[in-house]
Amino acid sequence: MYTYSEFDRDFLATRNAQFRAQVERRISGALTEDEFKPLRLMNGLYLQLHAYMLRVAIPYGTLNSAQMRQLAMIADRWDKGYGHFTTRQNIQFNWPKLRDVPDILDALAEVGMHAIQTSGNCVRNVTADHFAGAAADEIADPRPAAELLRQWSTDHPEFQFLPRKFKIAITGSPRDRAVTQAHDIGLRMVLRNGQRGFEVIIGGGLGRTPVIGKVLAEFIPEADLLPYIEAILSTYNSFGRRDNKYKARIKIMVNELGLEEVRARVERRFDSLRSEWGGADKAVLAHFRRQFSPPAFRVVPTQAYHIAYENDPVFRSFADTNLAAHWQDGYSIVTISLKAHGATPGDATSDQMRVIADLAERFGHDELRISHEQNVILPHVHKSDLPALHAALQEAGLATANVGLISDIIACPGMDYCALATARSIPVAQEIAQAFAAREHDIGGLKIKISGCINACGHHHVGHIGILGLDRAGVENYQITLGGDATEAAALGERAGPGFAYDQIVPAIARVIDTYLELRRDPHEQFIQVFHRLGAQPFKDALYQTGARANAA
Amino acid sequence: MTIRFTPSVVTANDLLSGDVIYLTPHGNWSRIHTDAALFTEQLAAEAALSAAQAQPDQIVGAYLAPARHGPNGPEPAHFREVFRARGPSNYPHGKQADNMC
Numbered sequence: 001m002y003t004y005s006e007f008d009r010d011f012l013a014t015r016n017a018q019f020r021a022q023v024e025r026r027i028s029g030a031l032t033e034d035e036f037k038p039l040r041l042m043n044g045l046y047l048q049l050h051a052y053m054l055r056v057a058i059p060y061g062t063l064n065s066a067q068m069r070q071l072a073m074i075a076d077r078w079d080k081g082y083g084h085f086t087t088r089q090n091i092q093f094n095w096p097k098l099r100d101v102p103d104i105l106d107a108l109a110e111v112g113m114h115a116i117q118t119s120g121n122c123v124r125n126v127t128a129d130h131f132a133g134a135a136a137d138e139i140a141d142p143r144p145a146a147e148l149l150r151q152w153s154t155d156h157p158e159f160q161f162l163p164r165k166f167k168i169a170i171t172g173s174p175r176d177r178a179v180t181q182a183h184d185i186g187l188r189m190v191l192r193n194g195q196r197g198f199e200v201i202i203g204g205g206l207g208r209t210p211v212i213g214k215v216l217a218e219f220i221p222e223a224d225l226l227p228y229i230e231a232i233l234s235t236y237n238s239f240g241r242r243d244n245k246y247k248a249r250i251k252i253m254v255n256e257l258g259l260e261e262v263r264a265r266v267e268r269r270f271d272s273l274r275s276e277w278g279g280a281d282k283a284v285l286a287h288f289r290r291q292f293s294p295p296a297f298r299v300v301p302t303q304a305y306h307i308a309y310e311n312d313p314v315f316r317s318f319a320d321t322n323l324a325a326h327w328q329d330g331y332s333i334v335t336i337s338l339k340a341h342g343a344t345p346g347d348a349t350s351d352q353m354r355v356i357a358d359l360a361e362r363f364g365h366d367e368l369r370i371s372h373e374q375n376v377i378l379p380h381v382h383k384s385d386l387p388a389l390h391a392a393l394q395e396a397g398l399a400t401a402n403v404g405l406i407s408d409i410i411a412c413p414g415m416d417y418c419a420l421a422t423a424r425s426i427p428v429a430q431e432i433a434q435a436f437a438a439r440e441h442d443i444g445g446l447k448i449k450i451s452g453c454i455n456a457c458g459h460h461h462v463g464h465i466g467i468l469g470l471d472r473a474g475v476e477n478y479q480i481t482l483g484g485d486a487t488e489a490a491a492l493g494e495r496a497g498p499g500f501a502y503d504q505i506v507p508a509i510a511r512v513i514d515t516y517l518e519l520r521r522d523p524h525e526q527f528i529q530v531f532h533r534l535g536a537q538p539f540k541d542a543l544y545q546t547g548a549r550a551n552a553a
Numbered sequence: 554m555t556i557r558f559t560p561s562v563v564t565a566n567d568l569l570s571g572d573v574i575y576l577t578p579h580g581n582w583s584r585i586h587t588d589a590a591l592f593t594e595q596l597a598a599e600a601a602l603s604a605a606q607a608q609p610d611q612i613v614g615a616y617l618a619p620a621r622h623g624p625n626g627p628e629p630a631h632f633r634e635v636f637r638a639r640g641p642s643n644y645p646h647g648k649q650a651d652n653m654c
Contacts, residue, residue, distance in 0.1 A: 029610035050573060050640060095571075096571075347643075416642050426642065471632075
């Protein structure tokens with residue numbers, strides 16, 4: 001993985017010293033809140049319902065054990081002993097005190113981490129496929145390009161005050177695990193005549209105006225990636241609307257100008273920028289690629305795995321849901337679920353973080369990933385180590401075998417923490433997970449995603465079943481969307497109809513699930529496949545107890 | 554037609570801790586909702602809010618939050634304010650941990 005250079009360390013030290021001085025001036029009264037707010041936001045510090053919240057970037061979701069241990073230390077020393085992993089591969093600390101934040105930032109800098117640009121109208125944390133560098137279906141590791149984008153966009157003087165926030169996601173696989181079509185820019189690696197490049201998707205996003213991104217360029221050679229991205233940002237920065245924050249995202253610009261016009265403007269800008277770079281970006285990218293070279297894989301027998309798989313049903317269940325195919329023979333990608341039934345999705349205690357860090361060191365070539373689905377991944381585990389790893393996870397209460405199942409829910413913090421939320425998300429996720437835990441393996445693959453307001457941090461639009469919490473006349477109310485998809489077949493869910501009260505949302509979901517179980521042809525036909533075969537109507541009928549079945553009753 | 558004023562308390566977050574605080578009848582700040590001054594008249598509420606906003610070295614983001622009379626003092630009248638006065642529902646953190654609600 002990328003290791004900070006002396007330049008990086010100096011930059012961060014200077015930046016942290018600046019923020020320390022800004023905090024001091026705020027506390028002394030020399031800065032008003034209006035003056036301080038943009039400064040703290042640029043450093044990831046929010047003020048939420050009950051306390052400050054510090055959002056720390058985990059670039060493209062990659063961590064090592066030392067970084068994970070430091071997050072655990074921060075959670076214990078300055079927070080309440082836990083952290084919350086988010087849908088943008090960040091970690092949030094929910095209870096820091098203003099005076100402590102400069103010390104927290106210094107502690108992060110010790111392990112090459114920071115909270116810069118995790119808020120504000122700038123390029124946010126560049127996210128990536130959480131299986132990057134490990135997935136069997138990958139063309140190449142996208143993280144060197146992600147690191148290039150991260151360094152280029154960090155403190156970039158031209159792009160610190162964009163019309164609105166800007167999110168970039170990147171994948172090196174044809175299977176999209178990074179929701180690239182719901183980002184301001186989504187990058188999907190493709191090969192053309194043996195040459196690596198990227199399909200560039202633009203103007204995707206969820207929030208109050210959900211849009212599936214459109215292909216701006218089918219193929220941009222890897223060597224031209226940075227000037228092309230700069231051309232997009234530059235076009236957006238000039239044209240994007242600053243008069244209305246709800247019309248300020250690039251998706252609105254694409255809608256207003258039309259894709260063709262955007263493409264023409266970007267191409268013009270690209271033509272003039274391309275020569276200015278003079279190849280420096282290419283040299284840096286080559287340097288990064290060396291830093292992301294694969295670990296020294298072991299070549300040893302894998303019988304231990306096969307024996308455990310045949311003989312231990314609990315291990316088999318874990319292997320069936322939580323393992324993914326690795327490109328290296330003999331290796332697996334292991335997802336550690338942070339969705340124990342009844343737990344807060346994405347939360348890890350400091351003890352769990354330390355266990356995970358130890359396991360990464362012992363079994364996983366010291367690498368960890370955080371997924372946008374709010375789980376932790378050990379990307380490189382030799383199959384012979386899987387039984388021992390599973391036993392260690394069981395001991396730590398981290399062996400929940402539910403990845404991709406109904407209880408593996410994405411949920412934003414909702415009104416339990418977030419100042420923008422209109423309803424709670426977490427308790428709804430907890431209750432759904434508990435209600436279906438006993439039969440979730442029978443229900444099979446199903447993505448439920450919950451947001452506590454229309455900003456859609458919980459990605460509800462692209463959940464097979466999406467839940468959106470709203471405030472309806474002073475009462476929590478939950479709308480259901482059906483048929484969304486976050487993969488390469490990205491689709492926005494269709495709103496089922498009127499919302500449900502807090503105490504009616506779990507029974508409503510149960511009616512959808514029961515309908516699916518009745519209608520599926522066999523246990524292999526997943527919920528989303530039944531939805532594609534039959535449409536939303538049978539589920540709407542079940543939700544609102546209308547249609548032939550209700551009339552016959 | 555005049556829009557009827559909803560009885561309100563003045564609330565904010567403490568600058569240093571970020572904790573939710575309420576303006577009391579004595580003009581100081583309390584972490585406990587029932588200690589708050591309940592304003593039933595718009596002019597008085599807005600004057601109190603302005604006075605609160607003039608203390609930027611102590612508080613952040615003051616606003617008027619709907620509230621009603623209760624047996625022990627003012628109670629929040631909207632569920633968002635109920636959560637602010639208590640703490641999150643997934644852990645016993647915040648005011649509920651300190652018997653502040």
